Amino acid sequence: MTPGESVYGEKRIAVEGEGGEKIEYRVWNPFRSKIAAAVVGGIENIWIKPGSKVLYLGAASGTTVSHVSDIVGPTGAVYAVEFSARSGRDLINCAKKRTNIIPIVEDARHPHKYRMLVPMVDVLFADVAQPDQARIFALNASYFLKNGGKFVISIKANCVDSTVPAEVVFQKEVAYLQGEKFKPSEQITLEPYERDHAVVVGTYRAVKNEGK
Numbered sequence: 001m002t003p004g005e006s007v008y009g010e011k012r013i014a015v016e017g018e019g020g021e022k023i024e025y026r027v028w029n030p031f032r033s034k035i036a037a038a039v040v041g042g043i044e045n046i047w048i049k050p051g052s053k054v055l056y057l058g059a060a061s062g063t064t065v066s067h068v069s070d071i072v073g074p075t076g077a078v079y080a081v082e083f084s085a086r087s088g089r090d091l092i093n094c095a096k097k098r099t100n101i102i103p104i105v106e107d108a109r110h111p112h113k114y115r116m117l118v119p120m121v122d123v124l125f126a127d128v129a130q131p132d133q134a135r136i137f138a139l140n141a142s143y144f145l146k147n148g149g150k151f152v153i154s155i156k157a158n159c160v161d162s163t164v165p166a167e168v169v170f171q172k173e174v175a176y177l178q179g180e181k182f183k184p185s186e187q188i189t190l191e192p193y194e195r196d197h198a199v200v201v202g203t204y205r206a207v208k209n210e211g212k
Contacts, residue, residue, distance in 0.1 A: 001073070001098050007066040008032075026070065030193045033064040034127050034154040037193035043186055043201060047123050047150035051075040055118060055144050057108045057126035057136065061087045062094035062101070068125075069098045076100055079118045079144075083107045108136050111143045120146045124204070127154040131161075134173045138180035141204050148207040151182055157196040166196040174200060181205045 003024040006012055011027040030037040035046060048054055050073045059065045059080035068078050080095070081104045082088045088105035095101035104114045108128055111118075124145045126137045137153055145151065155173050157166035166189075174184055177200070184202040 001066075001070050001100065005097065007094060008061070008063045026067065028067050033067065034190065034194065034197065034199060035064055035125070035152070036067070037190040037197075038152075038154075038188055038199040038201075040193070041188050041190060041199075043188050043199060045186070046152055046201065048072065048125075048152075052123055053119065053121040054078045054123045054125060055121045055140065056080045057124070057140060058082065058128040059087075059091050059103070060084075060127075061090035062103075064127075065091065065101060066094055066098065069101050072100060074100060077102060079104060079114075079121065081106055081108050081114065108140060111140045115143055118144050120144060121149065122146065123150045123152065125152045125154075129156045129159045131159060133160065134176045134180075138177065138182070141180070141182070145204045147205040149204045150201070151204050152199060152201050153177070154190075155198045155200065156194075157198070166198075170198045170200075 013025045014022050017023045028036040030040040048068055048071050052072045056065055056078055059082040065078055065080045077100050079102045082091050091103045095103045106114050121144050124141055128136055157169040160169045182202055182204055183206045184200050186201040188199050190197040
């Protein structure tokens with residue numbers, strides 16, 4: 001989206017395209033991004049593609065959001081929600097140069113506060129690291145994720161319950177999501193990039209006879 005500029009000091013690599021034009025790529029560090037860690041870890045599909053409308057919960061300063069912005073491109077949009085005012089300022093500055101990012105400095109626990117800003121979306125992603133993260137995720141899905149839409153959630157086990165093994169937390173969170181009409185298709189842990197984290201991907205309110 002913004003060739004010649006890095007967002008957080010990441011390396012940029014320019015290659016020559018078929019027509020001789022320069023194409024710039026940005027290095028996406030899996031140690032700094034849950035989505036990148038999932039991709040490098042072997043997840044089959046994150047469902048974010050050119051033209052996608054994505055609701056991103058837990059946008060922080062916009063590092064991963066900027067990569068999602070590059071993927072969805074000028075015909076897509078990233079509705080980026082971040083509660084922290086300090087991180088929100090960085091997110092707003094990132095969005096000034098990337099017109100497909102809509103920064104929303106608000107609490108993801110209260111999606112009704114930003115319902116006028118966000119349309120129905122194709123993909124819901126969350127990295128909120130809260131004890132009730134699955135509930136927050138399901139609530140936002142009920143407002144904004146279209147039937148048959150895709151979801152990607154990063155689960156941080158010790159934020160949910162630090163007294164039991166991470167695998168037990170993952171099972172409970174997935175069971176909760178299934179009860180809220182999410183149909184998981186993939187689950188992957190993020191070692192060695194993140195400890196006690198899992199990413200779960202799937203479909204929301206799956207439409208009958210819909211292909212995978």
